[in-house]
Amino acid sequence: MVKVENIQESNLRPHRVLIAKPGLDGHDRGAKVIVRALRDAGFEVIYTGIRQTPEMIARAALQEDVSAVGLSLLSGAHMTLFPEVVRLLRKEGLEDVVVFGGGIIPDEDVSKLKKQGVDQVFGPGTPLSSIVGYLRERLEKKQ
Amino acid sequence: MKKNSKVSDAIAGVKRGDIASVSRALTLAADGRQEADELLKAFFKDLGRAQKIGLCGPPGVGKSSLSSRLISLYRKRNLKVGMLAVDPSSPISGGSFLGDRLRIQEHISDTGVFIRSIASRGMVGGLSNTIFSQIHVLEAYGCDKILIETVGIGQDEVAIARAADTVVYVTTPQLGDEIQAMKAGVMEIGDLFVVNKADLEGRDKAVSDIRSALGLGLAAPRVWEPPVSAVSARDGLGLELLLADLDRHEKYLKETPEGRRRLKNQCREELSLYVSRRLYRDFLSKVSEKDIEDLVDHKINLVDLASEILK
Incomplete structure (x- = not known):
């Protein structure tokens, strides 16, 4: 019963999230799994497909007024592309959009990415509930 | 106060052609809360x-x-x-x-x-x-x-x-x-x-x-x-x-008159959606858990309760 009420409450203003795949790898299974998990957790998720440039991602985030942008990348180009997305988002005036990422990201890169504005990075095998929980908490705090 | 300035910023921004303001205004409009009323007033022309x-x-x-x-x-x-x-x-x-x-x-x-x-x-x-x-x-x-x-x-x-x-x-x-x-x-x-x-x-x-x-x-x-x-x-x-x-x-x-007929239908539909939202916001929010309990326990009938809420 309590659960149903919670859902109805969050129904009033669901969080909007953009999930995007920057760069050239076409492995979008992970991104789709995240989209599905977030949808089932009550988020409104915009998915723009593979092979997005950082410019396209920032532009879509701007038009969609999202609270967070999730980046999935498995090609190894994360050190270039993730910070570039952050930079362009900030340039568009989206100061408080939370950027998080996932994919094949070596541990030693995670702290470097965080220093460049990436809020959180999830590696392979992360339970979906951790990602959903992180995002929910992070966005509630923001509101 | 802060919320109002947020809305008026968005209104001014939309008229200026600022993309971020349009985006923000669309969110306010979608959420359909009271603060969106100012948008509707400003843009109806x-x-x-x-x-x-x-x-x-x-x-x-x-x-x-x-x-x-x-x-x-x-x-x-x-x-x-x-x-x-x-x-x-x-x-x-x-x-x-x-x-x-x-x-x-x-x-x-x-x-x-x-x-x-x-x-x-x-x-x-x-x-x-x-x-x-x-x-x-x-x-x-x-x-x-x-x-x-x-x-x-x-x-x-x-x-x-x-x-x-x-x-x-x-x-x-x-x-x-x-x-x-x-x-x-x-x-x-x-x-x-x-x-x-x-x-x-x-x-x-x-x-x-x-x-x-x-x-x-x-x-x-x-x-x-x-x-x-x-x-x-x-x-x-x-x-x-x-x-x-x-x-x-x-x-x-x-x-042809069809153009005006359609605009009128659109206005009618929008008005009806708006009024339902307002009813929901202004009246149904007054319904307490106790009211529902009373309905279940036959302490009040639905018509009387509804009339009470709509007063």
């Missing part, structure tokens, strides 16, 4: 300035791809285009997967195009409850054409006829025969019919099935005869003709 083109039809017929093509053609004429793409919200989680942008990538860097994905948030009929407010934002932003893509639900998504000026019903050669085309619902509200994926087999049959279904049992000739065209959004075939039909329909609405 722009009502009716754009041609609102609704695209409906079953899932997967190519509504998004077709929209993308139409946007390109309008951009060639240097018209400003807005698009509202509606996808369904989950009745269970309230969440939504909004995937229409995926087919409309080519306009992303064009500042003359603004695309927004919308979740239906519980409204049936293919639109969202606050779509009118969002249309007003795009009108105030100065869009000449507003494309509204409905949830692709098929036979009964007729809400679009009360929101758009021109309704385009999109189908494909491989979806049903003449009998499907004779059914009530969406087939009655189309101003234009489009058989997309005309590169597939069965194009001519589909076109003639729709034509003959539209002509069956007509008591009197119509002033506007819905054209049926075959196009391929993928290959870019037949689009110029479709565009000419869209222009012709806009002209028809301008030159």
Whole structure:
């Protein structure tokens, strides 16, 4: 019963999230799994497909007024592309959009990415509930 | 106070043509809370300035791809285009997967195009409850054409006829025969019919099935005869003709009483949606858990309780 009420409450203003795949790898299974998990957790998720440039991602985030942008990348180009997305988002005036990422990201890169504005990075095998929980908490705090 | 300045900033920004403000205003409009009232007040003078083109039809017929093509053609004429793409919200989680942008990538860097994905948030009929407010934002932003893509639900998504000026019903050669085309619902509200994926087999049959279904049992000739065209959004075939039909329909609405009749219907529908929202916000929020308990325990009857709430 309590659960149903919670859902109805969050129904009033669901969080909007953009999930995007920057760069050239076409492995979008992970991104789709995240989209599905977030949808089932009550988020409104915009998915723009593979092979997005950082410019396209920032532009879509701007038009969609999202609270967070999730980046999935498995090609190894994360050190270039993730910070570039952050930079362009900030340039568009989206100061408080939370950027998080996932994919094949070596541990030693995670702290470097965080220093460049990436809020959180999830590696392979992360339970979906951790990602959903992180995002929910992070966005509630923001509101 | 802070909220008010946020709203007035958004209003000023939209009028200035600032994209971030439009985006913000669309969110306020979608949420439909009290603070959005200021937006509605500020933008109502722009009502009716754009041609609102609704695209409906079953899932997967190519509504998004077709929209993308139409946007390109309008951009060639240097018209400003807005698009509202509606996808369904989950009745269970309230969440939504909004995937229409995926087919409309080519306009992303064009500042003359603004695309927004919308979740239906519980409204049936293919639109969202606050779509009118969002249309007003795009009108105030100065869009000449507003494309509204409905949830692709098929036979009964007729809400679009009360929101758009021109309704385009999109189908494909491989979806049903003449009998499907004779059914009530969406087939009655189309101003234009489009058989997309005309590169597939069965194009001519589909076109003639729709034509003959539209002509069956007509008591009197119509002033506007819905054209049926075959196009391929993928290959870019037949689009110029479709565009000419869209222009012709806009002209028809301008030159006949039908245009005003539709605007009145849109106003009526928006008013009714707005009043329901207000009733919900101002009255149903007063219902307490105890009121419901009292109903269950037969302490008060529903009519008396409702009258009490509505006082």
